[in-house]
Amino acid sequence: MSGVVSCRVPGKINLDLSVGPVREDGYHELSTVFHAVSVYDRVTVQLADRWSVHVSGPYADRVPTDDTNLALVAARTLARRRPRGLRLSPVRIDIDKQIPVAGGMAGGSADAAGALVACRELWGLDHVENDLLEEIAAGLGSDVPFLLHGGTAIGSGRGEQVTPVLARGELHWVLWAGEGLGLSTPAVYAECDRLRAEQGRRVDPPQPSGELMTALRRMDPEAVAEHLHNDLQEAAVSLRPILAEVLEVGLDLGARAGIVSGSGPTVAFLVGTQAQAIDLSVGLAANGPKGDILRAVGPAAGAALVQWRASAPPPGPQLPGPVPG
Numbered sequence: 001m002s003g004v005v006s007c008r009v010p011g012k013i014n015l016d017l018s019v020g021p022v023r024e025d026g027y028h029e030l031s032t033v034f035h036a037v038s039v040y041d042r043v044t045v046q047l048a049d050r051w052s053v054h055v056s057g058p059y060a061d062r063v064p065t066d067d068t069n070l071a072l073v074a075a076r077t078l079a080r081r082r083p084r085g086l087r088l089s090p091v092r093i094d095i096d097k098q099i100p101v102a103g104g105m106a107g108g109s110a111d112a113a114g115a116l117v118a119c120r121e122l123w124g125l126d127h128v129e130n131d132l133l134e135e136i137a138a139g140l141g142s143d144v145p146f147l148l149h150g151g152t153a154i155g156s157g158r159g160e161q162v163t164p165v166l167a168r169g170e171l172h173w174v175l176w177a178g179e180g181l182g183l184s185t186p187a188v189y190a191e192c193d194r195l196r197a198e199q200g201r202r203v204d205p206p207q208p209s210g211e212l213m214t215a216l217r218r219m220d221p222e223a224v225a226e227h228l229h230n231d232l233q234e235a236a237v238s239l240r241p242i243l244a245e246v247l248e249v250g251l252d253l254g255a256r257a258g259i260v261s262g263s264g265p266t267v268a269f270l271v272g273t274q275a276q277a278i279d280l281s282v283g284l285a286a287n288g289p290k291g292d293i294l295r296a297v298g299p300a301a302g303a304a305l306v307q308w309r310a311s312a313p314p315p316g317p318q319l320p321g322p323v324p325g
Ligand SMILES: C[C@@](CO)(OP(=O)(O)O)[C@H](O)COP(=O)(O)OP(=O)(O)OC[C@H]1O[C@@H](n2ccc(N)nc2=O)[C@H](O)[C@@H]1O
Pocket: 014, 017, 026, 027, 028, 029, 030, 032, 103, 104, 105, 106, 107, 109, 140, 141, 142, 143, 144, 157, 158, 159, 185, 186, 189, 261, 262, 263, 264
């Protein structure tokens, strides 16, 4: 196969994040409820003479374009799983980055999942079934398998074991992403451990919340709001105290609940309707600490192929405007 293949992939929030003890491999045992939301990156791949990645979009300047870019790592990892004797061309990867970076929304993992799905198609790797793709995804990062699935799902183990949750209907979210506040995931887990040790807290094995599962089956925003929970929130607020203010302003403005997403610092507010989401977005923009405000609906579908073009467009005249990556 040749041409250009594009994949659309969502960001996630965690409706429940229960962090257990540290394992021997250094990871924490988790029970989480992932929820994909309608904020999407687009990952486009095409055959090229050499490996490269180019990033555009509002958060492009915060994404590495060297060998550490997770989409590039994913494509190269998949290429190593080719059948014996088959030679695969390197690819050029273009990412339209709409998911806030280092925000607890798993944008890097999303790009990795998108690159896996797009490159499998581009290279025609039909032997790579979904199970194998998931195994490769898990090796790339704990959140990556979920971004292949999307929807709402329980994550167990270190988060890489994904079981879909039956949930009908949709939830409306307003997301606040602070400018320049990015948090490193390992630093937030370490702060969580530090706070637990300082307070002498016992750490129990993590459990999914039965009440949240029931609320999700009915997709009742009020009941879901009551059972949102994140064990990393205290650590994220400890490292970025402004998040306490963001949560307070959102709740004062009428959100049913607010929660730090994953390791943060993105804050997700749950509201009842689209109209309430618009009201809250306007209120947060006017009264909240400075940040990007995004409206989203969940659950969103996971990594999905959205475009095949026979060839790359010929280089056109240089028009003023955003410079392509
Ligand atoms: C916190 C969560 C919640 O969904 O997401 P983000 O907020 O980063 O998006 C995840 O657990 C992040 O998953 P991901 O970002 O894929 O992490 P990985 O690359 O696998 O691991 C990065 C580092 O995070 C810590 N880590 C991660 C997962 C886990 N169960 N226990 C951990 O202690 C470890 O320090 C590890 O070295």
